[in-house]
Amino acid sequence: MIDLEPDRAGRATLTRAVTDAIERFLDRLPDAPASTGEPPAAVLDRVAAAPRETPGSLDELLSVFSEAASYAVETAGGGYLAYFPAGGLLTSALAESLAATVNRYTGVTDLAPALAAMEHGVLRWLGELFGLPATAGGVLTTGASLATLGALHAARHHRLGGHDARATIYVTEHTHHCVAKAAAIAGFAPDRVRTVPTDERWRLDVAAAERVVAADAAAGLRPFLLVATAGTTSTGTVDQLTAAADLAARAGLWLHVDGAYGAAFQLTERGAALLRGIDRADSITLDPHKSLFLPYGTGALLVRDQAVLHAAHTAHGDYLRDLAGTEVPHPSDLGPELTREFRGLRLWLPLHLHGIAAFRAALDEKLDLTANLYTALAADPGVEVLAEPELSVLLFRSPAGDAATDELLRRINATREVFLSSTRIDGRLAIRLCVLSHRTHRRHVDQALRAIRAAAGILSG
Numbered sequence: 398m399i400d401l402e403p404d405r406a407g408r409a410t411l412t413r414a415v416t417d418a419i420e421r422f423l424d425r426l427p428d429a430p431a432s433t434g435e436p437p438a439a440v441l442d443r444v445a446a447a448p449r450e451t452p453g454s455l456d457e458l459l460s461v462f463s464e465a466a467s468y469a470v471e472t473a474g475g476g477y478l479a480y481f482p483a484g485g486l487l488t489s490a491l492a493e494s495l496a497a498t499v500n501r502y503t504g505v506t507d508l509a510p511a512l513a514a515m516e517h518g519v520l521r522w523l524g525e526l527f528g529l530p531a532t533a534g535g536v537l538t539t540g541a542s543l544a545t546l547g548a549l550h551a552a553r554h555h556r557l558g559g560h561d562a563r564a565t566i567y568v569t570e571h572t573h574h575c576v577a578k579a580a581a582i583a584g585f586a587p588d589r590v591r592t593v594p595t596d597e598r599w600r601l602d603v604a605a606a607e608r609v610v611a612a613d614a615a616a617g618l619r620p621f622l623l624v625a626t627a628g629t630t631s632t633g634t635v636d637q638l639t640a641a642a643d644l645a646a647r648a649g650l651w652l653h654v655d656g657a658y659g660a661a662f663q664l665t666e667r668g669a670a671l672l673r674g675i676d677r678a679d680s681i682t683l684d685p686h687k688s689l690f691l692p693y694g695t696g697a698l699l700v701r702d703q704a705v706l707h708a709a710h711t712a713h714g715d716y717l718r719d720l721a722g723t724e725v726p727h728p729s730d731l732g733p734e735l736t737r738e739f740r741g742l743r744l745w746l747p748l749h750l751h752g753i754a755a756f757r758a759a760l761d762e763k764l765d766l767t768a769n770l771y772t773a774l775a776a777d778p779g780v781e782v783l784a785e786p787e788l789s790v791l792l793f794r795s796p797a798g799d800a801a802t803d804e805l806l807r808r809i810n811a812t813r814e815v816f817l818s819s820t821r822i823d824g825r826l827a828i829r830l831c832v833l834s835h836r837t838h839r840r841h842v843d844q845a846l847r848a849i850r851a852a853a854g855i856l857s858g
């Protein structure tokens with residue numbers, strides 16, 4: 398039995414058992430299937446069982462967890478090439494466990510000033526990475542969706558002073574749905590989120606956007622927010638940020654750059670060239686749980702002027718009257734949350750421990766792997782590759798149409814060596830392969846290539 402506050406022997410049992418479970422998982426990971434079948438009913442019954450009054454067995458409970466986790470798409474593995482993989486750095490996961498154990502309160506800065514400064518330091522470094530000015534700041538969130546809500550709220554507060562039913566937001570069909578969702582939560586009617594055309598490479602058509610913005614303004618609406626995407630979810634392409642920033646400046650719009658997936662490629666030379674102009678954004682979202690390989694649960698919002706974010710989110714309560722504050726703003730004054738886990742260590746530790754060059758090299762490897770795969774697939778008559786990838790998302794389909802593309806994906810995933818997903822581009826299905834996990838290397842991409850070729854070969858007879 399383990400007490401609520403275990404003694405040294407109890408702690409040793411607990412940490413050894415959890416460490417053993419971690420080790421077993423990591424030992425098996427390289428050979429784990431990329432996906433499994435459905436969990437049996439007995440497994441579902443076990444996980445859903447209500448806790449008993451009496452203590453359970455630690456080993457049994459950990460094995461229930463491990464078994465439940467095994468029926469899944471192996472999102473931690475190198476063969477996971479669907480959606481946005483990240484793998485989940487062990488160093489970050491362990492940092493998380495340490496931070497949770499120390500359990501410092503960092504919703505406000507007074508209770509753990511040096512940890513608040515640590516988190517703020519990570520955000521400052523990110524701001525500098527994107528060339529934001531010294532006024533910049535931000536907040537770590539659970540992910541880009543929440544970061545986007547914070548950006549939208551700050552943009553509206555700063556540009557409009559409050560809600561205005563005439564206020565309009567500009568996106569493209571490839572903008573992530575978290576923008577429309579944030580707008581709905583913030584009280585915008587659906588038709589106040591305006592979808593502007595894209596160019597032949599699925600990027601924001603800035604000239605068309607300018608015409609829509611001008612027409613809306615002439616019709617009495619209040620255009621205030623332009624969303625550009627640095628790495629769209631479906632295509633991985635980067636909107637032309639300099640042109641978007643020019644339009645935002647001309648039309649008096651707040652420029653939000655959704656870099657949830659693509660912004661971290663700023664660390665690489667190729668990425669920085671594509672992201673040129675990001676330094677002119679009013680706000681940027683990025684997801685360390687995507688392109689910095691962290692476990693799920695860490696997003697970041699950066700703003701050009703931290704005071705603007707603060708003005709939009711600061712709130713008062715008599716029960717907080719003892720807080721004097723420090724030089725660093727309270728994270729709760731920069732976003733919707735008050736109490737939150739300490740998110741600084743899960744980023745700070747891996748960044749300092751591995752060094753930035755390790756992240757740069759890993760991202761460069763993903764770009765190289767994707768480019769090589771493109772070259773190989775573009776020469777294959779069994780598939781039609783849609784475009785040369787800009788970052789690490791590759792799109793292809795069966796030349797025989799949507800039903801064949803669906804079947805192609807089913808056959809590739811049925812190998813259980815890799816796992817890919819699909820999307821719709823210009824009204825037609827496309828299979829989407831994203832190389833992003835720190836655990837994805839040459840052998841996984843070769844496996845994907847073999848699986849694609851074999852499935853395409855069978856389909857084309």
Ligand SMILES: Cc1ncc(COP(=O)(O)O)c(C=O)c1O
Binds near residue numbers: 575626630658684696
């Ligand atoms: C471009 C883009 N923006 C925003 C999001 C939302 O991020 P999150 O899932 O971290 O909330 C995603 C998620 O995949 C995305 O691809």
